[in-house]
Structures are given as C-alpha cells and as structure tokens.
Amino acid sequence: MVREPDDPVNDHVPTPHTATFVHSGRAALRWLRTPLPAPPASLRRGPFQNGAFPSRLRSPRLTALLGVALALAFGTCFVTGLLDHLIQHPPGWFHWPSRPVWLFRFTQGLHVATGLATIPLLGVKLWSVYPRLFRWPPARDPAHAVERLGVLVLIAAGLFQLVTGVLNIALWYGPMHFFFPSAHYWTAWLAIGAILAHIGVKLPIIRTGLTHRPPNAVPPGTLTRRGLLAATAGAAGVITLATVGQTVAPLAPISLLAPRRPRTGPQQLPVNRSAAAAGVRTLAADPGWRLILDGPAGTTRLSLGDLAALPQHTVSLPITCVEGWSADAVWTGVRLRDLIARAGGDPDNHEVLAESLETAGLYRSSVVDPAHAHDPLTLVALQLRGEPLHLDHGYPARLIAPNRPGVLQTKWLSRLTVRPER
Numbered sequence: 001m002v003r004e005p006d007d008p009v010n011d012h013v014p015t016p017h018t019a020t021f022v023h024s025g026r027a028a029l030r031w032l033r034t035p036l037p038a039p040p041a042s043l044r045r046g047p048f049q050n051g052a053f054p055s056r057l058r059s060p061r062l063t064a065l066l067g068v069a070l071a072l073a074f075g076t077c078f079v080t081g082l083l084d085h086l087i088q089h090p091p092g093w094f095h096w097p098s099r100p101v102w103l104f105r106f107t108q109g110l111h112v113a114t115g116l117a118t119i120p121l122l123g124v125k126l127w128s129v130y131p132r133l134f135r136w137p138p139a140r141d142p143a144h145a146v147e148r149l150g151v152l153v154l155i156a157a158g159l160f161q162l163v164t165g166v167l168n169i170a171l172w173y174g175p176m177h178f179f180f181p182s183a184h185y186w187t188a189w190l191a192i193g194a195i196l197a198h199i200g201v202k203l204p205i206i207r208t209g210l211t212h213r214p215p216n217a218v219p220p221g222t223l224t225r226r227g228l229l230a231a232t233a234g235a236a237g238v239i240t241l242a243t244v245g246q247t248v249a250p251l252a253p254i255s256l257l258a259p260r261r262p263r264t265g266p267q268q269l270p271v272n273r274s275a276a277a278a279g280v281r282t283l284a285a286d287p288g289w290r291l292i293l294d295g296p297a298g299t300t301r302l303s304l305g306d307l308a309a310l311p312q313h314t315v316s317l318p319i320t321c322v323e324g325w326s327a328d329a330v331w332t333g334v335r336l337r338d339l340i341a342r343a344g345g346d347p348d349n350h351e352v353l354a355e356s357l358e359t360a361g362l363y364r365s366s367v368v369d370p371a372h373a374h375d376p377l378t379l380v381a382l383q384l385r386g387e388p389l390h391l392d393h394g395y396p397a398r399l400i401a402p403n404r405p406g407v408l409q410t411k412w413l414s415r416l417t418v419r420p421e422r
C-alpha cells in the first residue's frame with residue numbers, strides 16, 4: 001500500500017509481531033513464485049514428452065470459435081432450465097402466464113435440444129485444449145493455479161450436467177444416487193459461475209483468437225480447421241435431428257436416439273408414469289370413485305356421472321414432459337373455473353390444489369395458480385381423443401392446462417381444494 005508522507009497512519013511503528021508476520025508473508029509469496037524444477041528425464045514420456053501432440057489443428061482460434069458456440073448453447077440451456085425451475089417452484093415474485101399455449105413446450109424443447117447439441121461441442125473443445133493437462137509447470141503462480149482449478153470445476157460441472165440430463169431424458173434414474181432436479185439445478189449455477197469466470201480470465205486470448213486468422217498450418221490433404229468445425233456442427237445437427245422428433249411430431253420417424261415418440265402409447269400418447277407404477281389401479285378403476293371438491297362454499301363429492309353432466313368443453317393442448325418429450329392431444333372435460341365457481345371461489349383470486357389418488361410420489365399433487373385456473377382452456381379432463389381417459393392417462397379425471405410442465409398435469413384426481421392464493 002502506498003501512503004502519503006503526511007498520512008498519520010504512517011507514524012505507526014510496527015510491533016515486532018506484525019513485522020515478523022509481514023516478513024514471513026513476503027517470503028511465502030517469493031517461494032510460491034519460484035519456478036518448479038524441471039521434471040526428471042525419466043518422467044518425460046508419453047504425453048509428457050516434447051512434441052507429444054503433433055496436430056497442427058489446435059489453435060487459439062479453433063478453441064475460441066468452439067468456445068463461442070459452446071457459450072451460446074450452454075447459455076440458452078441455462079436460461080431455459082432456470083425458467084423450468086421457476087415454473088415448477090415459483091417464488092412469490094414469479095408469475096408464469098397461461099398463454100401462449102406453446103411457450104413452455106418451446107422453451108423446454110430448446111433446453112433439451114441445446115443441451116444435447118452441447119455434447120459434440122464440448123467434446124471437440126476439450127480435445128482442442130487437453131494437451132495442456134501435461135504442461136510443465138502445472139501452474140505459473142498461485143493465481144494461475146486458482147484459474148486452472150476453476151477450469152477443472154467447469155469441466156466437471158459441465159460433464160455432470162450433460163450426463164445427468166441425458167440420463168433424465170432416458171428416464172434412467174438407476175445410476176443417479178441423488179435427487180436429479182436439485183442436483184441438476186445447483187450444478188447449473190456452479191457451471192455458469194465457472195464459465196463466466198473462465199470467459200473473464202480468457203477474454204484477451206478469446207479476442208485474439210476471434211480476430212486473428214492464422215493460415216491453416218495443417219499439411220495438404222488432411223483435415224482443416226474449417227473441416228473440423230463443419231464436422232462438429234454436423235454432429236450437433238445429427239444429434240438434434242435424431243432427437244427433436246420427441247417434440248416435433250413430423251420428425252418422429254427419424255427420431256432414432258430419442259427414447260419417446262409423440263404418438264407411441266395408449267391413445268397415441270406416451271405415458272410417463274403408469275397407473276400400475278403409481279399404485280392406483282384399483283382405486284382409479286373403482287366405480288365408487290368421487291372427486292372431492294373443497295372450497296369456501298363447503299365440500300361436495302362428484303361422481304364421474306355428475307362431472308359428465310356438467311357443460312363439457314373440448315381443447316387441443318400439448319403435454320410437455322420435462323423428461324424431454326412433448327405431444328399434442330385433444331381433451332374433453334369440465335372447465336376448472338366452472339368447478340371453482342361451484343365451490344364458491346373466484347378463479348381470478350383463488351388457486352386450486354389438485355391432489356391425486358397417489359399417497360406418495362413427487363407428482364401426486366400440483367397447485368394451479370389463478371392465471372391458469374381462470375383460463376377457459378384449463379380442464380378437468382374426462383376424455384382423450386373422444387374416448388374415456390386410458391387408466392395410464394389419468395382415468396377417471398385429470399388436470400390439463402395450457403403452458404404448464406407435464407409434471408403439473410396431475411392424473412387420477414381425487415380432490416380439488418379451492419383456496420385464496422398463497
């Protein structure tokens with residue numbers, strides 16, 4: 001610290017204690033900055049020997065171009081993922097509209113597609129820099145060591161997101177010994193923080209990489225930088241084409257890598273959790289089933305016949321599963337806002353807790369906020385494509401609302417509670 005001569009603090013005489021402290025601090029810094037001795041010749045083998053990575057394709061420009069593509073894909077994936085989290089766990093300030101009907105389908109489709117396209121981008125980017133793993137010394141100084149540890153965090157968090165995201169799309173929870181949504185959410189923050197720090201540190205070299213076009217250094221007849229970038233973009237394109245059919249129905253026939261197709265399942269609609277898996281087969285098929293309607297006006301119990309006798313409406317709405325697929329369907333049933341009025345509530349100010357016959361399970365209930373409760377497209381559906389709901393699609397009655405994640409479209413309804421918005 002530089003002090004002015006008239007700075008009164010300057011008169012302060014350091015005690016022997018602080019003097020020793022300052023001295024040993026300086027010595028430690030000097031020690032940290034001394035270059036490491038070169039490794040013994042016996043260790044300079046394999047990837048550690050000079051010229052171990054002869055490819056002339058690697059360059060700051062290649063790495064910078066891949067980095068920009070990766071930042072755009074990961075950034076889009078992060079923002080759309082955050083949105084999904086906010087919709088499923090809305091804090092007080094957050095309000096998600098019920099229109100346009102297709103918005104969540106679009107943002108969730110983009111989340112999955114950009115996440116999948118990131119796989120080849122990240123692979124080639126890691127290839128472009130991995131020789132640095134074997135560089136000596138591993139770090140020039142403490143700041144460089146911290147920066148390199150940051151890159152390690154970035155790579156680990158990025159790979160974790162890609163692997164868990166793919167496992168989730170495949171509904172393969174076996175290898176995940178943790179709760180996927182929380183792990184995926186918090187690691188996303190870790191990854192985005194590490195990415196921003198990385199971009200900040202690398203800004204000068206990114207700028208050089210993007211503005212300087214070194215001539216191709218590769219021997220004639222071998223892969224050029226442009227060729228490698230085209231192949232990477234091609235791989236991302238093939239992955240997108242082979243999976244986006246799980247959301248874009250016309251592309252379903254070429255959807256070779258996607259585990260779900262929009263038209264495959266009972267009543268031509270995929271099932272996320274079957275009645276058997278949810279343990280509700282007997283209760284749902286019981287003719288004694290009643291929908292309990294609770295509200296300011298008291299409690300009523302409606303049979304399937306009672307519900308069918310109320311005004312029926314038919315709407316075309318997609319199911320957008322956060323596990324990666326989405327599909328259009330035509331639903332018929334009673335408007336939720338009619339039921340709210342019947343229970344003595346006001347759809348503009350009341351929300352509805354929709355509970356299913358399930359006694360456990362993450363998606364056994366959901367809350368319909370006033371925006372969705374009020375929307376005339378929101379139904380307690382009794383029919384799918386003109387037939388009674390299949391048991392696996394939520395027979396005898398299920399919720400279907402516009403612009404909502406599939407996890408909130410509660411099947412096998414047992415009780416609706418109309419209450420003031422919390």
Ligand SMILES: Nc1nc2c(c(=O)[nH]1)N[C@H]1C(S)=C(S)[C@@H](COP(=O)(O)O)O[C@H]1N2
Pocket residue numbers: 269270271272273278319320321322356357358361363364365392393394406407408409410411412
């Ligand atoms: N009660 C209940 N409702 C539920 C679920 C559930 O596990 N239990 N799964 C949800 C999920 S994740 C999705 S994507 C949709 C799928 O509806 P479908 O199986 O009729 O296509 O139902 C939702 N409704």
Ligand SMILES: [Mo]
Pocket residue numbers: 272320321322323406407
């Ligand atoms: Mo889902």
